[in-house]
Amino acid sequence: MNDLDARLQRLAAEATKDVTAPDLEVIMQRGRRRHAVSGPVLAGAVALVLVLAAVVALAAVRGRTDRPPVAPAPTTAPTSTIVSADRWKTYTDAAHNLRFRYPPDWVIRRRHQEGMVTLAPSEQARRMLAYPPTFAVTVGAGGGYYIGEAPEPGMTRGRLPGGQPYLRWESEVDPSARPGMTASTTPNAAGRARVVGYSIDWGRDCKGVKPYRCGPHGVNVTIHANDTALWNRYIAAAEGIVHSARPVTPTRPSSGNRSLPPCRPDQWRVVWPGEHGFAGAQRFFLSGGVQSLGGPRCHLRARLELRIQRDGQRLPLPGNPSARTVEGDLPEDGMTKDGGSWVMRGGPLFWSFSWDEWCNKGLEGPTLQLSAPNGQRLRIGGPDPATNASPSPAFGGCQDRGQPSRLAPWP
Amino acid sequence: MGDDSFAAFYTASYQRLLGQLFAVTGDLAEAENLLQEAYARAFARWAQVHAYDRPEAWVRRVALNLAAVAAKRLRRRAVALWRLGPPPVVPELSPELLDLHKALGTLPLGQRQVIVLHHLVGLPVEEVARQLRVPAGTVKSRLARGRDALARVLDTDRPEVAQG
Numbered sequence: 001m002n003d004l005d006a007r008l009q010r011l012a013a014e015a016t017k018d019v020t021a022p023d024l025e026v027i028m029q030r031g032r033r034r035h036a037v038s039g040p041v042l043a044g045a046v047a048l049v050l051v052l053a054a055v056v057a058l059a060a061v062r063g064r065t066d067r068p069p070v071a072p073a074p075t076t077a078p079t080s081t082i083v084s085a086d087r088w089k090t091y092t093d094a095a096h097n098l099r100f101r102y103p104p105d106w107v108i109r110r111r112h113q114e115g116m117v118t119l120a121p122s123e124q125a126r127r128m129l130a131y132p133p134t135f136a137v138t139v140g141a142g143g144g145y146y147i148g149e150a151p152e153p154g155m156t157r158g159r160l161p162g163g164q165p166y167l168r169w170e171s172e173v174d175p176s177a178r179p180g181m182t183a184s185t186t187p188n189a190a191g192r193a194r195v196v197g198y199s200i201d202w203g204r205d206c207k208g209v210k211p212y213r214c215g216p217h218g219v220n221v222t223i224h225a226n227d228t229a230l231w232n233r234y235i236a237a238a239e240g241i242v243h244s245a246r247p248v249t250p251t252r253p254s255s256g257n258r259s260l261p262p263c264r265p266d267q268w269r270v271v272w273p274g275e276h277g278f279a280g281a282q283r284f285f286l287s288g289g290v291q292s293l294g295g296p297r298c299h300l301r302a303r304l305e306l307r308i309q310r311d312g313q314r315l316p317l318p319g320n321p322s323a324r325t326v327e328g329d330l331p332e333d334g335m336t337k338d339g340g341s342w343v344m345r346g347g348p349l350f351w352s353f354s355w356d357e358w359c360n361k362g363l364e365g366p367t368l369q370l371s372a373p374n375g376q377r378l379r380i381g382g383p384d385p386a387t388n389a390s391p392s393p394a395f396g397g398c399q400d401r402g403q404p405s406r407l408a409p410w411p
Numbered sequence: 412m413g414d415d416s417f418a419a420f421y422t423a424s425y426q427r428l429l430g431q432l433f434a435v436t437g438d439l440a441e442a443e444n445l446l447q448e449a450y451a452r453a454f455a456r457w458a459q460v461h462a463y464d465r466p467e468a469w470v471r472r473v474a475l476n477l478a479a480v481a482a483k484r485l486r487r488r489a490v491a492l493w494r495l496g497p498p499p500v501v502p503e504l505s506p507e508l509l510d511l512h513k514a515l516g517t518l519p520l521g522q523r524q525v526i527v528l529h530h531l532v533g534l535p536v537e538e539v540a541r542q543l544r545v546p547a548g549t550v551k552s553r554l555a556r557g558r559d560a561l562a563r564v565l566d567t568d569r570p571e572v573a574q575g
């Protein structure tokens with residue numbers, strides 16, 4: 001055996017050492033389906049395909065200008081794609097510290113974006129990388145802290161079986177819309193695409209997307225079903241993939257190192273970057289971070305309280321005042337200024353509050369006050385229903401819908 | 412009985428065939444897909460395939476044919492799609508083997524096939540020619556060109572030209 005032989009042997013062995021053979025029953029089912037369309041049946045099927053192709057071509061010519069193409073819903077009864085999870089295959093991405101399991105009859109493709117893969121049932125693989133896919137699960141590892149600044153309606157919190165906290169939301173989109181276009185808020189119908197998003201706290205490590213950053217990381221998952229039938233057929237398996245996700249090597253908590261000395265009051269201050277946000281017209285959104293003022297490395301755990309008031313008096317609305325606790329290490333998790341703009345380098349010291357139905361009658365002229373345990377009081381001009389505008393950016397469209405106004409920490 | 416013998420064959424041969432297919436395609440996910448389809452076809456006509464001397468060779472040949480068809484389909488696509496398409500799924504490899512994997516990826520499919528069948532599977536030239544349905548001379552020339560190209564990249568010692 002010469003050198004090339006030996007190297008090829010090692011390549012084949014090393015490449016497949018972590019691969020387990022797919023469930024045999026899946027292969028056999030595929031073989032039985034293939035067997036079932038052999039012989040005379042095959043001839044009939046060919047004729048049927050030719051007729052169908054002619055019909056489809058004719059319909060395509062007639063309907064070309066009528067509507068955008070939508071992937072057809074499956075016409076057969078759902079088949080179970082969920083097999084016993086102990087037979088699932090394992091995907092491992094050590095560079096981004098991500099491992100998850102997936103059904104043996106699903107296919108997986110790496111994406112151009114570093115640390116990102118897309119999975120789909122094999123029968124949906126043809127369109128798995130197109131937009132919109134018929135049904136696909138996209139997993140992106142190595143992103144920033146799992147709590148970002150963009151709130152999503154209907155967001156819920158939870159934990160994976162491995163203990164990782166996550167945020168989950170669902171939305172519905174027009175299947176013909178491109179990424180980045182506004183999501184529809186109309187009630188779900190059979191033809192509407194459904195999208196589930198997960199943002200998962202992956203803990204602290206020094207891996208992830210280049211340039212490597214030692215700090216909290218997140219994993220994002222998007223599940224896209226182009227219609228309700230596809231949703232019903234595959235969503236359980238897709239959720240199973242998400243809930244099987246684990247780091248390859250354990251990570252440290254995103255909330256930082258509690259063995260560090262506690263930060264002194266003069267080592268930090270709360271920062272509001274001077275911007276408001278909105279999630280839809282009815283939800284006002286205030287967020288910021290913590291700035292390190294110097295000194296030795298320290299651990300900060302602080303309870304921040306937001307109070308909505310007018311003329312020094314608390315406005316009587318549910319959740320007011322509202323509090324949330326932030327926890328992280330300084331200086332690495334602190335906000336810094338880069339090119340004149342505040343930049344959140346870490347994440348766990350990010351704070352955020354949402355104020356629903358902020359422009360109800362009787363809430364005019366509010367002031368927001370953020371209090372921190374170091375004695376700091378940050379006063380921020382609130383959005384003003386009287387002018388239906390906020391300090392920044394100008395915003396219109398909020399209405400008093402007769403629903404209760406409420407303040408809450410977010411998420 | 413048929414299912415049992417197929418299960419035994421499948422379990423015994425899957426890993427080995429997957430390694431060979433990966434060496435040809437350079438993409439583990441693609442190799443898995445091709446191999447699963449080849450096994451499904453084998454199971455559909457297992458009574459016949461089982462009677463062959465080497466069912467494993469039959470599955471390998473079907474998978475290699477599927478790989479060739481897939482490669483032709485890819486070639487017909489626009490160059491832009493090549494550039495925009497997903498990168499292959501490559502498992503974690505040592506730097507030395509990663510170099511080999513990359514070097515194999517630079518060879519035309521025909522050269523990769525003969526290199527794998529001859530050097531990895533261990534088939535003699537005549538058998539490689541039979542499996543790929545090409546003349547033995549074509550196999551020899553592809554082997555020589557493929558090994559030269561790999562040697563330039565990998566700095567391997569060049570083996571003698573194989574004799575049928």
